[in-house]
Amino acid sequence: MYQIKNFDVDVFLSDYWQKKPMVIKQGFTDFQDPLDEHELAGLALEEHIDSRVISLKTKKWQVAHGPFEDINQHCKGAWSLLVQAVDQSVPEADELMRAFSFIPHWRMTDLMVSFSNKDAGVGPHIDQYDVFIVQGKGSRRWQIGLPGDYESKVPHPDLKQISEFTPIIDEILQPGDIIYIPPHHPHNGVALDYCLNYSIGFRAPSPQEMLSAFSDFSIDNNLFTQRYLDQKIAGRKYPGEIKQQELKQFKDLLHHAIESAQCSQWLAEYLSTNNRLKNNEDESIEAYSVEEITELLANGQTFVREPGIKPIFIESQESENNDFIFYIEGQAFNSPANTREFVQNFLHSAVFSPKDALPNDISLFFTQTLTTLVNSGYWFPE
Ligand code: SIN
Ligand code: CO
Numbered sequence: 001m002y003q004i005k006n007f008d009v010d011v012f013l014s015d016y017w018q019k020k021p022m023v024i025k026q027g028f029t030d031f032q033d034p035l036d037e038h039e040l041a042g043l044a045l046e047e048h049i050d051s052r053v054i055s056l057k058t059k060k061w062q063v064a065h066g067p068f069e070d071i072n073q074h075c076k077g078a079w080s081l082l083v084q085a086v087d088q089s090v091p092e093a094d095e096l097m098r099a100f101s102f103i104p105h106w107r108m109t110d111l112m113v114s115f116s117n118k119d120a121g122v123g124p125h126i127d128q129y130d131v132f133i134v135q136g137k138g139s140r141r142w143q144i145g146l147p148g149d150y151e152s153k154v155p156h157p158d159l160k161q162i163s164e165f166t167p168i169i170d171e172i173l174q175p176g177d178i179i180y181i182p183p184h185h186p187h188n189g190v191a192l193d194y195c196l197n198y199s200i201g202f203r204a205p206s207p208q209e210m211l212s213a214f215s216d217f218s219i220d221n222n223l224f225t226q227r228y229l230d231q232k233i234a235g236r237k238y239p240g241e242i243k244q245q246e247l248k249q250f251k252d253l254l255h256h257a258i259e260s261a262q263c264s265q266w267l268a269e270y271l272s273t274n275n276r277l278k279n280n281e282d283e284s285i286e287a288y289s290v291e292e293i294t295e296l297l298a299n300g301q302t303f304v305r306e307p308g309i310k311p312i313f314i315e316s317q318e319s320e321n322n323d324f325i326f327y328i329e330g331q332a333f334n335s336p337a338n339t340r341e342f343v344q345n346f347l348h349s350a351v352f353s354p355k356d357a358l359p360n361d362i363s364l365f366f367t368q369t370l371t372t373l374v375n376s377g378y379w380f381p382e
Helices: 009-016 035-043 091-098 205-218 244-259 260-271 280-284 289-300 338-347 358-377
Strands: 022-024 051-059 060-065 076-081 110-117 132-134 142-147 154-155 159-162 167-172 178-181 188-190 195-202 303-305 326-327 333-336 379-381
Touching: 022 167, 035 076, 035 110, 060 110, 060 154, 060 326, 091 110, 091 195, 110 159, 132 159, 132 244, 142 178, 167 178, 260 326, 289 358, 326 338, 333 338, 333 358
Parallel strands: none
Antiparallel strands: 022 178, 051 060, 051 076, 076 110, 110 195, 132 178, 132 195, 142 167, 142 188, 154 159, 303 379, 326 333
């Protein structure tokens, strides 16, 4: 169980989040790495996993993309292996990421893990997103500066860096230390010896990204097809002129789509999508019947949530028949209204044991929801 110490969430949220960087010394005491470099290298061999090796040798930067057959050939000079979405593969990495749940799950993307040798790093750069970086084994010097107008450098087509910056934080992190870097703050981490780092990344979509995805949703579901109407069209001197009122009518049509219940549903689906890693195992899931799940529960069977699953829901949202609605990986799930409280707790626990408490009045309804989740590959009997 990872729990951040020496840290006041309220002070962090009011004074630091999206505002200024912070170092949390010994945020994790006696820090245990959730995986080692060998497991990390193993993940980088897998087809469905996004990984890179960034290296600097004789002043030349190189970037190689996984999956790797022979990773060693890229690990020359000072190098870092970076693997995305490790929270979806390693339950302990998922647990580490959840220590940051004081920021809502719909704001999170994934846990990226890097392993670096001495002097390695990805060079000074700026990220668009907030990040927490946890120091695992080894130590690394981190420098963080203030937002500004920095000269960009592209030493390799897949690597964006910046010129020098003046650090306002210059610290050597030891295992269990954490840094928080808000968006647009230049930073540079240089490994002092072999080291592991865990980056908790966040999402902040732009209107451009959202409009594009919302447009796909409206096409897929054949929504918002009503057309512009103007029974009271005004006469005008210039046929090329659009009146302000007419412009407003066009915008009202768009507003209508944005204000709709479907748009709220789409937003929750969109924010629940973590581009889950797909591997072949997903296809071989056997469907359980409600009776089978009922029997397993009666026998005290424990159910475990797949790593990386982060269900979300909208405050007080209900379906037309008052069902509780929650979202996982872009899909909406319904559970009867009387299960709301129970299911909310269930969704956020990694392990569910029927011995914990399964109130009689909701037992059948909950079992139906659990069956759907098991058959969708998000929970499994263990
Ligand atoms: C890392 O190399 O682990 C983190 C890179 C970064 O975003 O600064
Ligand atoms: Co960065």
